[in-house]
Amino acid sequence: MVRRIGGEPSQPGGRYKDVTTDAPVDTDDRLIKAGLLKKLLTRPEFGSIIGAVAVFAFFSVITENFFTVDAISAYTNPAATLGIMAVAVALLMIGGEFDLSSGALIGGLGITMALLIQDAGAPVWLAMLLSLALAVGVGVFNGYMVIKTKLPSFIVTLGTFFIVQGAGLGFTRLISGQTTIYLSDYLEGSDWTRILFASTPFAGIRIPVYYWIVIAALATFVLLRTRYGNWIFAVGGDAASSRAVGVPVNKVKIMLFVNVSVSAWLVAMFNTFRFQSAQIGTGVGLEFEFIIAAVIGGCLLTGGYGSAIGAAIGALIFEMVRQGLAFARWEADWFKLFLGLMLLGAALLNQFVRIRAQRARS
Amino acid sequence: MTHLIEVDSVSKYFGNIMALKDVSAHVNAGEVTCVLGDNGAGKSTFIKILCGLHQASDGQYRVDGEVANFASPREALDAGIATVYQDLAMVPLMAVWRNFFLGSELQQGKTPFKRMDVAKSKQTVVDELGKMGISIRDPEQPVGTLSGGERQSVAIARAVYFGARVLILDEPTAALGVKQAGVVLRYVVEAKKRGLGVILITHNPHHAYPVGDHFVILRRGEVLGDYQKKDIPLEQLVQMMAGGADLETLQHELEKAAAQTGDDELAEAATAFGEETEQLGLGDE
Structure with a gap:
């Protein structure tokens, strides 16, 4: 409980009306005048919402069937795994750090589980848990290294990226002599894995989509409504100031790295149980897609600002464009052009919003 | 009489460098003590001892008449001694209310659903700032959009709200324009009226004189004098400060x-x- 010192509470703006500006205007009037549009403009996810509507409208017009269940499942299914990662990466970016190892980790964690099942004879549940433990370990390693060495997370996780990729390839070939491990024989009798990670509960929408929605909602709640969310913004915005008021900066950053790794594990489970196989190399290169989706969703590269729901929408835009091009029978070559333009547009919009937010009134 | 806080013949050595020598000063509840000094006078060392960052090499530091040995700023804070530094410890991109409660968030609900009490937090910020004469348009606005004086005021209001009995203000007006400095000084008077002891550290006698009750002048690590306001006109204060x-x-x-x-x-x-x-x-x- 906070202790309070002082006399009777007086009315705000009563006795000392308006000491900061010249115009004698009442506080609440000005608040209303700020307007809905202006308020929306200061939300980090604003750009991604506009973008999603625009992209959806565009492809709905130039293709006939963008609104069918088939089409929706065609872009929501891949958007789900991208989105789950983008949300975790967005939280990390708001906390002021990067993770370049997140993509390679998806393949690494999947193959770890597969090796444990095929070559060590571990039961499926144990292999899953050990793979999860490895994910936590990598996250802690990333976070701990960044904090202890004070090196930019860009460099530290680039190192982890190569370590994960190299160790994954090396050990997999050494142990099994393969780069792809097929698990269908081993998964007989483990129906629960299919239900949990590879089912299609409703209308052609696969289960990762539901995870994606729940995770995005949960992350948004944590970010905006809990003290942990407050701390995530704070450590990314100004770590020294946060420390001065008692925020456990190191703990928060390590947790964010672990959250990314654990999300990579979840995506590895989706992939492995859906295809009943694991392949080393899965996910390599995707780390930039996660970051791009987070930026489209309103994250600043400098930290301290961004949105979880925005990142989820960013992933949706990403896949709508990719699938939209296919639906419109355009060459997939155009995708990268779209991607580059969207990224630049989003980064510019974020910069504009940030400058507005930081501009000191004279 | 016992003072709220008091330092008695305090000295501080760093190796063979003497940063402070036999410095005595005090502040009472409802009083503003101004500590004036030019660069290198020992102001920073003085603050650091008061807020618990440094320990005095010699002399006594008393709180409510009892000897205090603060090992860290946290301990000083727990004793009700809050320091507002020049950099203010605020995150510019975050909303005013989020900054205000950062590290000590108001919460509601049971554990898995524990969340911040946003409405109450915002209302508290508006009320607390209102009490001190700052009208804030919208507690959602980022701290970065506040002017320097408003930011300083939010930092002070935060210290007061979280139970400070003594406020130590480190050069609160140094980076501000005349009007903004006025806002902050007004706030200092408000804090004093509410019964807090305020230690205002500054190199500007023109800012110190209107709000101070007595003036401790530091020069080259020593106290040149501790004057009641009635005993020293502004002219003399300026002259002593400048070191004629x-x-x-x-x-x-x-x-x-x-x-x-x-x-x-x-x-x-x-x-x-x-x-x-x-x-x-x-x-x-």
Whole structure:
């Protein structure tokens, strides 16, 4: 409980009306005048919402069937795994750090589980848990290294990226002599894995989509409504100031790295149980897609600002464009052009919003 | 009588460098003590001892008449001694209410659903700032959009709200324009009226004089004097601050150098400097 010192509470703006500006205007009037549009403009996810509507409208017009269940499942299914990662990466970016190892980790964690099942004879549940433990370990390693060495997370996780990729390839070939491990024989009798990670509960929408929605909602709640969310913004915005008021900066950053790794594990489970196989190399290169989706969703590269729901929408835009091009029978070559333009547009919009937010009134 | 906080013949050595020598000062509840001094006078060392960052090498530090040995700023804070630093410990991109409660968030609900009490937090911020005479348009606005004086005020209001009995303000007006400095000084008076002891550290006697009850002048690590407001007019305070004798020495040095080198520009500078010193001595404000 906070202790309070002082006399009777007086009315705000009563006795000392308006000491900061010249115009004698009442506080609440000005608040209303700020307007809905202006308020929306200061939300980090604003750009991604506009973008999603625009992209959806565009492809709905130039293709006939963008609104069918088939089409929706065609872009929501891949958007789900991208989105789950983008949300975790967005939280990390708001906390002021990067993770370049997140993509390679998806393949690494999947193959770890597969090796444990095929070559060590571990039961499926144990292999899953050990793979999860490895994910936590990598996250802690990333976070701990960044904090202890004070090196930019860009460099530290680039190192982890190569370590994960190299160790994954090396050990997999050494142990099994393969780069792809097929698990269908081993998964007989483990129906629960299919239900949990590879089912299609409703209308052609696969289960990762539901995870994606729940995770995005949960992350948004944590970010905006809990003290942990407050701390995530704070450590990314100004770590020294946060420390001065008692925020456990190191703990928060390590947790964010672990959250990314654990999300990579979840995506590895989706992939492995859906295809009943694991392949080393899965996910390599995707780390930039996660970051791009987070930026489209309103994250600043400098930290301290961004949105979880925005990142989820960013992933949706990403896949709508990719699938939209296919639906419109355009060459997939155009995708990268779209991607580059969207990224630049989003980064510019974020910069504009940030400058507005930081501009000191004279 | 017992003072709220008091330092008695405190000295601080760093190796063989003496940063503070036999410094005594105090503050009572509802009183503003101004600590004035130029660069290198020992102001920062003085603050760091008060807020628990440094421990005195010699002398006593008493809170409510009892000897206090703070090992960290946290302990000083727990004793109700809050320091507002120049950098303010705020995150510019975050909303005012989020900054206000950062690290000590108001919460509601049971554990898995524990969340911040946003409405109450915002209302508290508006009320607390209102009490101190700052009307905030919208507690959702980022701290970065506040002016320097408003930011300073939010930092002070935060310290007061979280139970400070003594406020130590480190150069609160240094980076501010005249109008903004006025806002902050007004806030200092408000804090005093609410029964807090305030220690205002500054190098600007014009800012200190209107709000201070007594003035401790530091020079080269020593206390030059501790004056009640009625005992010292502003002119004299300015003169003591500027260190009249020191300036004269400086002028002579310049003149000597000018004579040696025969540099006209240097001679001109020396004359101009002398005139300025004289003006300062007269105190034109």
